[in-house]
Amino acid sequence: MREKELLSSLNKLEQTAAETADFLLEKIGKLEVEIFAHGDADGVASSLLLATFLRLRDVPFRLTFTGPFGAKDMIRLAESQEKKKLMVFLDQGGSEVDTIQRSLLETGHQVVIIDHHQGQPLTHASLSYLNPHLVGMDGGLEISAAGLTYLVVERLERSMRRLGWLAVVGALGDRQEIDGRFIGANQLLVQRMLDEGLVKKKTGLRLTGRNGSLLNALCYSVKPYLPGISGNEELCLSILKQLGLDRSATFHQVDEEKLLEAILSRCPDPEKFRKMLWGPLYHNHRYLHEEAIIAQACGMMERPAVAFGRLAGDSSLETLAWSTTLEYAKKILSALQWISFHRDSLKNTPVMRYLHVPVEASMAGELLSVSLESGILPSELPVIALVDSGTQIKVSGRVSHTAQKRYNIGVALSMSARIVGGAGGGHEAAGAAYIPKNKLDIFLSKLEEFLSGQSENRGETGVAGEG
Numbered sequence: 001m002r003e004k005e006l007l008s009s010l011n012k013l014e015q016t017a018a019e020t021a022d023f024l025l026e027k028i029g030k031l032e033v034e035i036f037a038h039g040d041a042d043g044v045a046s047s048l049l050l051a052t053f054l055r056l057r058d059v060p061f062r063l064t065f066t067g068p069f070g071a072k073d074m075i076r077l078a079e080s081q082e083k084k085k086l087m088v089f090l091d092q093g094g095s096e097v098d099t100i101q102r103s104l105l106e107t108g109h110q111v112v113i114i115d116h117h118q119g120q121p122l123t124h125a126s127l128s129y130l131n132p133h134l135v136g137m138d139g140g141l142e143i144s145a146a147g148l149t150y151l152v153v154e155r156l157e158r159s160m161r162r163l164g165w166l167a168v169v170g171a172l173g174d175r176q177e178i179d180g181r182f183i184g185a186n187q188l189l190v191q192r193m194l195d196e197g198l199v200k201k202k203t204g205l206r207l208t209g210r211n212g213s214l215l216n217a218l219c220y221s222v223k224p225y226l227p228g229i230s231g232n233e234e235l236c237l238s239i240l241k242q243l244g245l246d247r248s249a250t251f252h253q254v255d256e257e258k259l260l261e262a263i264l265s266r267c268p269d270p271e272k273f274r275k276m277l278w279g280p281l282y283h284n285h286r287y288l289h290e291e292a293i294i295a296q297a298c299g300m301m302e303r304p305a306v307a308f309g310r311l312a313g314d315s316s317l318e319t320l321a322w323s324t325t326l327e328y329a330k331k332i333l334s335a336l337q338w339i340s341f342h343r344d345s346l347k348n349t350p351v352m353r354y355l356h357v358p359v360e361a362s363m364a365g366e367l368l369s370v371s372l373e374s375g376i377l378p379s380e381l382p383v384i385a386l387v388d389s390g391t392q393i394k395v396s397g398r399v400s401h402t403a404q405k406r407y408n409i410g411v412a413l414s415m416s417a418r419i420v421g422g423a424g425g426g427h428e429a430a431g432a433a434y435i436p437k438n439k440l441d442i443f444l445s446k447l448e449e450f451l452s453g454q455s456e457n458r459g460e461t462g463v464a465g466e467g
């Protein structure tokens, strides 16, 4: 996109953000504030931006990390309220505006939705709904919920700008940086922060764990996952040995370029991994790609509060956040190994592939993303993971960046889930749903139908992304 068009689309977004800012400002003194944020890196970064703003204004609030509610839980939420409140949904809500209307708006609550997932438009006197899709922007790639929340609070409080780096953490957590580049509103926001010196940028090795042992950083690397290296301590030690180092070596002892070459010399597809490993590093007091990975890992391990505390600067959480990240990496690595061994359980249809995976529901989406990025799963069709979760099945879907822009997995999941009494949503390239277990077959056949309809209508242009 040209600079001019970019600026005008950001302007449009900022106008809508200004309306949300006004709405928020008008309500916060009068109503109790209840925040529901998605428990991933983006949701946590969004909630920290809003929470910091509310603290500055001495406004008390309650913050809960949750996934999308679904109709039943939303009704329960509405029924459990003794007072009328200001309910704020961060990094979620877009896929369930109709439910929010029926259970919250029509029972007298005020609602703010700040979300970049695809959703239906809704206008209501008691609602402020900020969603880039509604102003013609691709929320999956061009801006995160943290970026949107930043646009809102920065308008109301200039000092919030020093927390602009949280918008970068949200975008990185949602994989909105493609081949080392941001696009759309992200690109402009990041450029502004660089110009103002609020964030710095250098080029270097994009491994996580710069403050810890080099062996751990290599051995537990899942973003990127290094085939043959991640999870293989022996090989990691031999890479260190090649550089004249032992297991006690730290990041600071090594020349990053030499380390890169040593890693690549052991990689099956060095040119592909060079692009994944070497690139821009945004930083201020911390490295933002690391912050995003750690926050995402804590979220996936169902410890979003740890991610929140760490991002808020609580240094007592350093050890717990990092050990949670390693725990998460171990789980992902063993799940990847499981997938590698069970590749024949992958079911193929002309428009998608799907498989049941034995992981926690919260990890399924990340597992698919890593499997596609690293080539463990073939990437030219949408891939669906099915995870048993009580009486329901959690469904995660991903479309690889390298796949053609023929599918909108968020819409396909949302529509097929709805038909079987479930709920779902997401972006073009990443989505999730919960469905009743006994309706799986109908769900899968509907999903296949929607995806083939999309692939016929959309032809073969463009490149898909993920958020």
Ligand SMILES: [Mn+2]
Pocket (backbone or CB within 6 Å): 042, 043, 091, 116, 144, 145, 174, 467
């Ligand atoms: Mn998000």
